[in-house]
Amino acid sequence: MAKTKQFKTQSKKLLDLMVNAIYTHKEIFLRELISNASDAIDKRHHLSLTDEKVPGVEDYEIFIERDKNNRSLTVKDNGIGMTEKELVSELGTIAESGSKTFFEKLEKKDLDIIGQFGVGFYSAFMVAQEVVVRTRSPYDEKAYEWKSAGKATYTIAETEKEDIGTEITLHLREDDEENEENYSEYLEENTIRSLIKKYSDYIRHPIRMEVEKEKQEDDKEEPTTYTETETLNSMIPIWKRQKSEIEKKELDDFYKREFNDFEDPLHTVHTSVEGLLTYTALLFIPKKPPFDFYSEKYEKGLKLYSKGVMIEEKNEPLVPDHFRFVKGLVDSADLSLNISREMLQHDRQLKRIASHIEKKIKSELEKLQKNDREKYVEFFEAYGSILKYGIYDKFGAEKDKLKDLVMFKTTKSDDYITLAEYIERKPDEQKAIYYATGKDKASILAQPQMDALKKKGYEALLFTEEIDEFMVQVLAEYDSVPFKSLKQAESDLVDEDRKKDIEQKEKDHGKLLKALKKALSDKVDDVRLSGRLQEAPVCLVTGEGLSLEMERILEKLPDKPEGVKAQRILELNPDHELFAALQKVHAKDKKRVNDYASLLYNQALLIEGRSIEDPKTFSDLMVRLMVEASKDEAG
């Protein structure tokens, strides 16, 4: 008895598009069915190595059968097959990933992306009025038949099928002369032959079909025809072909198909190594990180092949964390096919390949940085934070590998520069690499501490990402020049004379500073005069160590570390009118200094772009001050 089931909503929508829309590239359905068959064979082969329930076979193959009388085309494989459950979950539902983007694309008739979103199977309905899937899995007692006409429902019934594997039969639609749709052509040997050459030549398993041959026998005038099974694909994977013979487009298409992207890769590396270690690697840097890149779900790794046969979908240790955006594959003849996954992880050869690959990626990135800055910037904008995190991670274990790859915009440059470039162009007497932290360039340039930097003509790196300051703590120096935050209180941006002048003024106004300090004792660690403020009356800086930004980030952590507090220092500009006003108030009414102190502190917070701690008190004080000022003016 056949059970009738409904397709999931998304699937229905997609089927509708497949059945009703007129696409020009309907032929790609064959590529999709063959790719699924090939995946299924890979799966069976894998499992046969590790799971005794799954028997392997000597001769894996994909077989194509044409039946002109019944207008049907069948793709058979001896892959893993599907259980009854899988028929429902795999063919009745679209994989969640990216289905929204997919629909947007599809509505623009961008057919190239079918098969990159886990929906390739449905493309069969572009050419078939009915699709029948007969399948047997080693994980199910029985074989099943799945059938659908591409409407809202499908049926599943038990069936007889001896061998493990899947047969997918397409009952082709009637030709439609009005719309110039010729489905009969998919029953022709030559069409199938050329479609396989075009789309599936590299498939690692033989794609076979009965073809007609002619033979001249001595005793006959006319040649006799007979049929013979022929393998239609060359089975040479793209990475095994001569580099010079591969076109960029082929590599791009291969990448998109294999790694489910709808954009060409940003950069491709194809490398073959021979010698003690023999392998070929085909590596891609995607233009953009995949949607789940920053989530826990993202798994880095490369596909692993041995002599063209896939042995692992994702080998994690083949790419280091700091290059985890790299996708691709490694094919090595040195790896034995029959080792289990756990063993693979520890394989010495693999470790060496991994280390080669890491060096290769690094040198490719360096080349790009040097020779094609524009492309490198595109890369860096997509993945720079990963590199920075790589420097910070593991207490800086990898920092030397990565420090030349990071770049920054600066107070003087809207183009990214490397640390080497910064050092190269700084004046000799400048003894530090300065950096300033903020949410963007404008807000950094507005910081009071900028005045002194500008006056000196120095340049500071702009730190606008959370990771920047953490990274710099680990990096500490570049080329023996230490990093220094512009906010750190003691400063080498002020001349000796000015420093003396400030020291004197601090003595002169010791009582006032002491009073301010007392008034703000629960808010700041120190109040002092500053030689580096030019325009601003006041600013909030930090001592050595933790900055305000880092403190803010650490506080947001779920398990925030104990006792993380930045040392806060309120700096006053002794030449500002406001300081003069403070002196007056202090002379006249010692208690009023408390109010002024509180206002000053809040003002410093505002300049920092932070919110003030007690808006009500702040506002009350402001009001009182304004009222008093108006009385003074009137009187």
Ligand code: ADP
């Ligand atoms: P994708 O191949 O990207 O997963 P498809 O729509 O092409 O998406 O196929 C959906 C799923 O159906 C496959 O992931 C697989 O589980 C199953 N499937 C399709 N064809 C076969 C087959 N020939 N043998 C076994 N499973 C298959």
Ligand code: MG
């Ligand atoms: Mg598929």
